[in-house]
Amino acid sequence: MAENSTATAQAPTRCEVARKDLPLHCPLPGTSLWNSHPRVFLPIETTGRAVCPYCGTEYVLRDE
Numbered sequence: 002m003a004e005n006s007t008a009t010a011q012a013p014t015r016c017e018v019a020r021k022d023l024p025l026h027c028p029l030p031g032t033s034l035w036n037s038h039p040r041v042f043l044p045i046e047t048t049g050r051a052v053c054p055y056c057g058t059e060y061v062l063r064d065e
Contacts, residue, residue: 017061024042
């Protein structure tokens with residue numbers, strides 16, 4: 002008998018992004034589409050940090 006699992010297909014990670022990459026959206030370009038969630042734009046300009054409500058990925062705006 003298989004155990005029930007609450008793990009998601011994509012584990013939360015931490016990504017640094019540059020201002021040239023804005024506007025920020027998750028998933029990022031290049032992410033495999035078969036297991037990703039709908040695209041969501043994340044407001045990172047004010048605080049320098051954003052967390053995706055779907056996958057939990059934390060984005061940090063790096064200094065250039």
